[in-house]
Amino acid sequence: MGSQPALEILKERVAGQQALGLTRRLVSVGPSCGRFVSVRGRRCLLMASNDYLGLAAHPRLAQASLEAALACGSGSGASRLISGTLEAHVELEQAIARFKHTPAALFFPTGYMTNLGVVSTLAAEGDLIVSDRLNHASLIDACRLSHAEVKVYPHGDAAQAEKLLAQGPQGGIRLLVTDGVFSMDGDLAPVPELLEAAKRQNALLVIDDAHATGVWGKTGRGTLDHFGLEPTPEVVMAGTFSKALGGLGGFVAGAPEVIEALVHGARSLLYSTAPPPAQAAVALAGLELVDAEPWRREHLHALSALLRHRLAEAGLKVACEAGPIVPVLTGSAKAALELAEGLWRRGVFAPAVRPPTVPEGASRIRLTVTAAHEEQDIEKAAQALAEAAREAGL
Numbered sequence: 414m415g416s417q418p419a420l421e422i423l424k425e426r427v428a429g430q431q432a433l434g435l436t437r438r439l440v441s442v443g444p445s446c447g448r449f450v451s452v453r454g455r456r457c458l459l460m461a462s463n464d465y466l467g468l469a470a471h472p473r474l475a476q477a478s479l480e481a482a483l484a485c486g487s488g489s490g491a492s493r494l495i496s497g498t499l500e501a502h503v504e505l506e507q508a509i510a511r512f513k514h515t516p517a518a519l520f521f522p523t524g525y526m527t528n529l530g531v532v533s534t535l536a537a538e539g540d541l542i543v544s545d546r547l548n549h550a551s552l553i554d555a556c557r558l559s560h561a562e563v564k565v566y567p568h569g570d571a572a573q574a575e576k577l578l579a580q581g582p583q584g585g586i587r588l589l590v591t592d593g594v595f596s597m598d599g600d601l602a603p604v605p606e607l608l609e610a611a612k613r614q615n616a617l618l619v620i621d622d623a624h625a626t627g628v629w630g631k632t633g634r635g636t637l638d639h640f641g642l643e644p645t646p647e648v649v650m651a652g653t654f655s656k657a658l659g660g661l662g663g664f665v666a667g668a669p670e671v672i673e674a675l676v677h678g679a680r681s682l683l684y685s686t687a688p689p690p691a692q693a694a695v696a697l698a699g700l701e702l703v704d705a706e707p708w709r710r711e712h713l714h715a716l717s718a719l720l721r722h723r724l725a726e727a728g729l730k731v732a733c734e735a736g737p738i739v740p741v742l743t744g745s746a747k748a749a750l751e752l753a754e755g756l757w758r759r760g761v762f763a764p765a766v767r768p769p770t771v772p773e774g775a776s777r778i779r780l781t782v783t784a785a786h787e788e789q790d791i792e793k794a795a796q797a798l799a800e801a802a803r804e805a806g807l
C-alpha cells in the first residue's frame with residue numbers, strides 16, 4: 414500500500430473548505446488605490462480598503478518613493494544586523510519615536526512580522542501571555558511561536574485579563590496583548606483598564622495599533638491618544654504603515670529595554686532582509702502627513718458617522734458604534750456571500766468576511782470608509798447595502 418500523493422490530499426482539504434461555503438479566491442482589482450476599482454469587469458466604489466486616510470494615492474508618498482529609489486537604490490542588500498541598517502531606517506525610527514512619544518522605536522518589514530517579533534521575543538518559555546479572544550491572527554501566531562504559556566480572556570474583559578495575569582509564574586515575564594482597534598469589529602480595547610491591570614501585575618502591555626495609528630485620537634497617535642493617555646514604560650506599542658499611513662512596514666515603539674531586547678532576539682527582524690529605502694521614505698512621508706493634513710481624519714470620522722446613520726435608517730445592524738470599520742453582520746457565510754454579490758451588482762465592492770477570519774456564525778460584510786471618499790459615495794454605499802440586504806432577505 415503506497416501513501417496517498419500529497420497533492421491529492423491538498424485538493425481534498427481545499428474541497429472540504431469549499432463544501433462549507435468557504436471558497437477563497439484572489440480577486441484582482443485595479444487600479445490599486447483610490448475610490449474606484451474594477452472588479453470582474455465592473456467599475457465599483459471601493460468600500461474595503463484599510464487606506465483610511467487615503468494616503469496610498471497621495472503624490473507626496475509616490476514622490477518620496479521615487480526620490481529614495483533614485484538616490485539609494487531599490488534594495489537594502491542585507492538584514493538589519495549585517496549591512497542593511499540604512500540612514501532612511503534610522504531617520505524613520507527617530508520619527509516614529511517622536512510621533513508616538515516614546516524613547517525608542519524599531520521599523521520592521523511588515524506589521525505581521527512586527528507582531529511575530531515583539532510577542533515571541535518579549536515572552537519565552539516560563540513566561541505568561543494573556544491575550545484577548547479576538548486578537549489579530551498575527552498576535553495569535555506570535556503567541557504560539559513564543560513557547561510561553563498562553564491564556565485567552567473574553568473579548569475586552571480587563572478584569573478577567575487581570576485575574577489571568579495574577580496567575581502568572583513568579584520570576585517570569587507577564588505579557589498582556591491586545592489589538593488597539595479590533596480589525597474585524599472596529600471596536601476599541603479598554604486600554605485605560607488594561608494599562609492599570611498591567612501596572613498592578615508588573616506586566617508589559619502590548620497594544621497592536623495597526624487600525625488606530627493615524628485614525629484615532631485628537632492628533633491621530635492612536636488608542637492612547639484617544640483615551641487621553643501618554644505612553645508609560647510598560648506600554649509596547651506596535652503598528653503598521655500599511656493601513657492609514659498608505660505604505661508598507663511595521664513598527665514598535667516603547668522603552669529602550671524593549672527595543673534592545675528586540676534587536677537581540679526578534680527573529681522576524683534579524684533573519685529577513687531590511688526593507689528597501691523607498692519603503693522607509695514612504696513611511697516617513699505618511700507619518701508627516703498625519704500632522705500636515707488633519708482634515709483627512711476629521712473627514713473620515715464624519716463620513717463614518719454618516720454611513721452608520723444611513724444604515725440605521727435602513728434598519729441594518731452595525732456591530733460597532735464609531736470609526737471607519739463598519740461591520741454588517743449576516744451570521745451565515747452564505748448570506749455574507751449573497752450580500753457581497755448584491756453589492757457588486759450595484760457597483761460597490763465590499764467582500765464577505767467568513768471563518769476562520771471571524772468566528773463561526775459571525776460572517777459579515779466589513780465596509781470601510783476612507784478619507785478619499787465623498788459624501789455621495791457614502792450615500793451610494795448605504796443605498797446599495799439596504800437594497801442588497803432586502804434582496805438577500807436580511
Ligand SMILES: Cc1ncc(COP(=O)(O)O)c(C=O)c1O
Binds near residue numbers: 551621653661
Ligand atoms: C490588527 C492587525 N495587526 C497586524 C496586521 C498586519 O499588518 P501588515 O499588513 O502590515 O502585515 C493587520 C493587518 O493585516 C491587522 O489587522
